Amino acid sequence: MAILVFVESAEGKIKATSIEAVAYAYQLGDAVTAIALGDVEKSELEGLGKYGAKKVLHAADAKLNQPVIQAYTNVLIKAMEDEAADILVLANSSLGTPVAAKVAVKTGASLASNVVSLPDKSAGFAVKKSIYTGKAFAWVELTNPKKVIAIRKNAVDIKEVSGNAAVTPYTVQLSDSDFAVKTLSTEKATGEILLPEANIVVSGGRGMKGPEHWSILEDLAKALNAATGCSKPVSDMGWRPHHEHVGQTGVKVAPQLYIAVGISGAIQHLAGVNSSKCIVVINKDPEAPFFKAADYGIVGDAFEIIPKLTEAIKAVK
Amino acid sequence: MKILVCITHVPDTTSKINFKDNNTKFDPTGVQFIIGPYDDYALARAIEIKEATPGTTVTVLNVGLADTEPTIRKALAIGADDAIRVNADPADSFFVATQIAEHAKTANYDLILMGRESIDYNSGVVHSIVGEMLGIPSVSPVMKLDIEGTKAKLAREIEGGKESLEVNLPFVAGCQEPIAEWKIPNMRGIMSARTKPLKVVEAKAVDSGYKIQKFELPPPKGAVKMIPADNVAQLVTLLKTEAKVL
Ligand SMILES: Cc1cc2nc3c(=O)[nH]c(=O)nc-3n(C[C@H](O)[C@H](O)[C@H](O)COP(=O)(O)OP(=O)(O)OC[C@H]3O[C@@H](n4cnc5c(N)ncnc54)[C@H](O)[C@@H]3O)c2cc1C
Numbered sequence: 001m002a003i004l005v006f007v008e009s010a011e012g013k014i015k016a017t018s019i020e021a022v023a024y025a026y027q028l029g030d031a032v033t034a035i036a037l038g039d040v041e042k043s044e045l046e047g048l049g050k051y052g053a054k055k056v057l058h059a060a061d062a063k064l065n066q067p068v069i070q071a072y073t074n075v076l077i078k079a080m081e082d083e084a085a086d087i088l089v090l091a092n093s094s095l096g097t098p099v100a101a102k103v104a105v106k107t108g109a110s111l112a113s114n115v116v117s118l119p120d121k122s123a124g125f126a127v128k129k130s131i132y133t134g135k136a137f138a139w140v141e142l143t144n145p146k147k148v149i150a151i152r153k154n155a156v157d158i159k160e161v162s163g164n165a166a167v168t169p170y171t172v173q174l175s176d177s178d179f180a181v182k183t184l185s186t187e188k189a190t191g192e193i194l195l196p197e198a199n200i201v202v203s204g205g206r207g208m209k210g211p212e213h214w215s216i217l218e219d220l221a222k223a224l225n226a227a228t229g230c231s232k233p234v235s236d237m238g239w240r241p242h243h244e245h246v247g248q249t250g251v252k253v254a255p256q257l258y259i260a261v262g263i264s265g266a267i268q269h270l271a272g273v274n275s276s277k278c279i280v281v282i283n284k285d286p287e288a289p290f291f292k293a294a295d296y297g298i299v300g301d302a303f304e305i306i307p308k309l310t311e312a313i314k315a316v317k
Numbered sequence: 318m319k320i321l322v323c324i325t326h327v328p329d330t331t332s333k334i335n336f337k338d339n340n341t342k343f344d345p346t347g348v349q350f351i352i353g354p355y356d357d358y359a360l361a362r363a364i365e366i367k368e369a370t371p372g373t374t375v376t377v378l379n380v381g382l383a384d385t386e387p388t389i390r391k392a393l394a395i396g397a398d399d400a401i402r403v404n405a406d407p408a409d410s411f412f413v414a415t416q417i418a419e420h421a422k423t424a425n426y427d428l429i430l431m432g433r434e435s436i437d438y439n440s441g442v443v444h445s446i447v448g449e450m451l452g453i454p455s456v457s458p459v460m461k462l463d464i465e466g467t468k469a470k471l472a473r474e475i476e477g478g479k480e481s482l483e484v485n486l487p488f489v490a491g492c493q494e495p496i497a498e499w500k501i502p503n504m505r506g507i508m509s510a511r512t513k514p515l516k517v518v519e520a521k522a523v524d525s526g527y528k529i530q531k532f533e534l535p536p537p538k539g540a541v542k543m544i545p546a547d548n549v550a551q552l553v554t555l556l557k558t559e560a561k562v563l
Contacts, residue, residue, distance in 0.1 A: 092441075094458070095475070097441050098445040098455065102445050104411075105446050105450060108526075109526070110525070110527055111410070111527070112440075112527070114441075128533070129440075130439065131438050131439055132328070132437055133439055134535075135333075136336070136532055137535070138529050138530075139530040140527060140530065141530050142526060142527060143526045180454045180484065181456060181484045181488075182483040182484065183481070184480075184481040185480070186475070186479075187479055188477050188479075192477070195476070196476050236495075242495065243474055243475075243478060249354055249493065256562040257556065257562040257563070267330065267331050271330070278556070281541075295538075295560060296541065296543075296552055296556070297542070298544050298545075298549070301546075305546055309552065312550045313553055313563075
């Protein structure tokens with residue numbers, strides 16, 4: 001079974017979620033070819049061998065330095081054909097998910113996004129996907145010979161295998177229609193850990209009382225190597241940018257550790273975090289509903305607790 | 318201008334999710350259904366465009382059985398002009414997208430809007446599939462949409478930021494906040510919605526290559542461990558040695 005994995009990159013480095021996609025493909029079947037588009041460091045591409053890629057195709061055309069969905073789609077369709085791949089694996093993301101959908105239409109593949117585990121092949125080929133915004137799961141059988149699988153973070157444990165991957169340049173033919181959606185500009189936080197990819201998230205709610213108090217959460221996040229998130233009212237009021245908003249109508253996260261500070265735990269917020277491995281809640285109200293969804297809780301004033309917690313973390317690092 | 322808004326009929330965000338028939342069917346007992354919150358943003362933006370652009374019509378489309386009609390009427394009350402219900406259970410993304418494309422391919426819409434994802438299956442792919450089937454661009458998740466003649470300027474959210482995009486009409490957009498503020502129907506809207514046209518059409522048969530075998534609920538969460546506020550060091554120890562997440 002030949003599997004193609006689309007790996008995303010940012011600033012020349014492969015994204016953590018895409019490394020997971022390679023590990024997923026390797027655990028699914030061992031003939032794994034990865035494909036990267038645009039400007040990516042060679043050592044990064046070779047390094048994919050550590051997660052199970054035998055070969056890495058690199059389409060280095062400068063036109064692909066910006067992630068353009070239609071262009072990426074057509075490159076992947078061609079690469080699936082060239083590699084005789086039956087399965088395309090990629091990370092669920094603002095780029096991966098639309099690309100997955102378009103490739104599936106064009107190749108006649110069965111499509112599953114938001115996949116959270118390796119397939120069960122005991123009866124057909126079934127994947128488990130997260131539904132009802134983390135409140136349930138569905139086992140879905142993918143019956144077409146070709147399959148496109150978009151995986152969510154933490155869908156698989158990353159196992160390292162030995163060896164470097166062979167990197168092959170991949171030439172692509174692009175047409176004007178691939179660029180029908182023109183990118184005018186991109187605004188992106190650089191140098192900080194991105195929320196959907198973070199292993200630890202420190203999130204603040206209305207209990208933080210104002211944007212000027214975020215520095216104590218940022219200090220904690222820095223000590224933990226964590227991303228920062230927030231509740232919906234916090235982004236609605238403009239205290240934090242919209243892409244940090246976690247929950248039903250925002251980003252869904254599945255980190256190892258989610259620390260919620262001054263967030264009441266409304267069901268719509270919980271929907272975005274209930275796949276976290278461990279949840280810590282810090283709230284001054286002992287009746288806050290979030291405690292029911294937490295693994296560890298502290299009742300108290302965030303403004304006193306957070307600086308102390310930051311110090312305690314620094315002490316053990 | 319002609320705008321199509323595709324809406325889902327989904328459990329209210331506060332719903333408790335349960336299944337029946339040996340975990341093969343969603344159990345609607347006690348569940349209140351709403352227009353999908355993301356679809357509601359799409360609808361609100363469509364109505365804003367209609368109000369600002371004379372001659373614009375907004376059609377809503379839902380793939381669903383007869384029980385979705387109150388949800389469709391609500392969209393008409395919010396300000397859509399007419400509605401189409403494709404009479405079928407919205408089984409999967411490919412099925413739903415096929416029905417939308419089937420209707421849209423002869424209807425010449427300038428703009429096809431919907432939510433970035435439905436809040437039941439969360440697949441987030443219908444807009445992309447529809448775009449691909451119709452051979453027109455699709456963009457999602459769109460947080461800003463301004464029409465400028467035959468073009469549109471969009472902002473699309475990406476991890477850690479956003480892209481500013483430009484695209485010619487027609488295209489498909491999957492919408493999210495803050496594209497517009499949700500609209501609440503007023504009394505006049507509710508009255509007029511009763512007589513607005515709602516056409517029921519039959520679905521096209523599709524093989525999606527996608528079959529739901531069963532549903533599953535997450536395991537119940539264990540009891541929370543409370544830690545005294547004056548002992549944060551204990552929390553750090555537990556995170557390290559017990560939860561093993563540090
Ligand atoms: C359709 C729909 C979709 C929604 N989607 C989302 C979503 O995606 N994400 C989301 O977050 N919300 C969402 N909401 C809103 C949600 O219902 C809640 O209103 C929101 O999550 C509350 O945010 P909060 O916890 O920050 O604020 P509040 O509910 O006001 O809670 C503030 C908390 O801070 C605590 N606090 C105050 N001072 C301190 C202090 N000094 N120290 C410690 N704790 C303190 C309080 O005890 C309280 O529990 C949605 C709502 C709807 C209807």
